[in-house]
Amino acid sequence: MNFWNIFKLILLLIATIILTTGCGIQTKQHRSSSVVQYLYPDRQNHVEVPGIPRLALPLRVGIAFVPENSVKSQALTETDKMDLMKEVSHHFKKYDFVKSIELIPSAYLRNDGGFGNLDQIRTMYGIDVITLLSYDQTQFTDEGLASITYWTIIGAYIIPGEKNDTHTMVDATVYDILSRKMLFRAPGTNHIKSNATPVNLTEKLRKDSLESFKVASSDLIKNLDTQLQLFKEKIKEAPEDYQITHRPGYTGGGSLDASFIILLTLLGGYGLWTKKKRKH
Template sequence: MNPRLILNAALLGALLATVACNTPQTHARRSSLMDYLYPKQQSAPLPNPAGARLKLPLKLGIAFVPATSASWRVQGLMAPGQEKPLLDVVKQSFRDKPWVADIKLVPSTYLRPNGGFDNLDQVARMYGVDVMALVSVDQIQYTDPKWYSFTYLSIVGAYVLPGDANDTRTLIDAAVYDVPSHTFLLRAPGQSQIKGSSTWAHREVQLRAHSQEGLQSAMTDLAKNLDVEVANFKAEIARGERKDVEVVDRQGVSLRQSGGRNFGGSFGWVEALGALSILGFALRSRRS
């Protein structure tokens, strides 16, 4: 073969590899609550006119929402064995609450893509829970090579020096539903942003590490926000602002009548200070 053709082919391959290595890439992983609960609707329907009647103590289930595609579930976003520890972070927000009798971690494999409330009803009966916290994930990883990146072609592959600007953004949302009435109760978000740089050869390794770190950080943020939202939810019911939700204790006493005492305490200045302390801790953690 003509040596000139071989040289030209090698140079072309090196050029294509250089272009590919310096092309920004975006990886998106999403599991949508709307796609799961309301697969055939553009928006959530109007609330159930009958509303929800919650009898304390509650039996609560927690699960990750599956993605729309049956070939990709939220487990594909995580390292093996990571799903349960992440759900445990949410579980801690409800642990030791006097109004929660039991908490079940439901594997996401039991939730079908586009399963809707029919699937949710089945899962709730299987695990014996009456309230479900559904956790959805939206994670985007964007790789944008810096202008000073240099591609080094070695015998074992391409390396880009000094590195790429890798940005991992994670948003996690927990929505809590009363299963029998299909009534939405409350929601809380959690988010994180992880930045870093790596050589091209180690980019995928770092992105996987950042993905796991972003999930853990976002779940920790979610737990803080969830604690505040639960306190707000209790206060709204006690003040009569949630007309669609009635909460009663074992004796049938309404939360509105008791002022919150049958829900784990009253809603005076002590609870307000507790909520403020949680917010203050979250702000200090973000600044540090």
């Protein structure tokens, strides 16, 4: 075998290695925070039994992000979280039955803090209800044959070669703190597909991550209205499961008007009376 044939064989082997390994280079980044893990860290040995919520209108609402599952893989900075919480708070502010909204920094929520931690936050901020925000985001990078080919022939600086998928879910879970009762929840989702060169891959993934969070949060905010309406219907159907009261000076209005509150109060009293009558 002459030198030229040996050289061609070596080139063929190199090309085969590049093609077979380059087609399957895949990476996945997963970041998340869990309401279940935060509220029920010891759920196998202890289960919280929710009571009947006593909702005093207008409500004092808190908004907070639950801690990430891993500090090393945080997807959002504290500034990012505050910006998203402000978007959610703007949505709540238009309702007359909301008296005040507190944006609670992440430092006040402990990992696996549970309802004991929420009791501390309730005392500290004077809130009744809390909206816990959590998220789950996966970024999948598939470095395929095109990127390897363009890298070796044309150059990765010129031709996009990384195919990126970003999947994001943001979830808002609303709890009455004293009763431990979940009132309702609203999810928001987003999926982004984009391209980037290996040189700017990290920057592009970061931009996709934040953009996906923003779009998912917008989807969440749209769903809040729907879930609120469903919550109102649920109260009408089972008024004995909720106790509605007024703070001094509050006469009702907005989405939960005075006549609606009076009706709930009467129905709630009737439901409790019928329950007592059945026992006798």
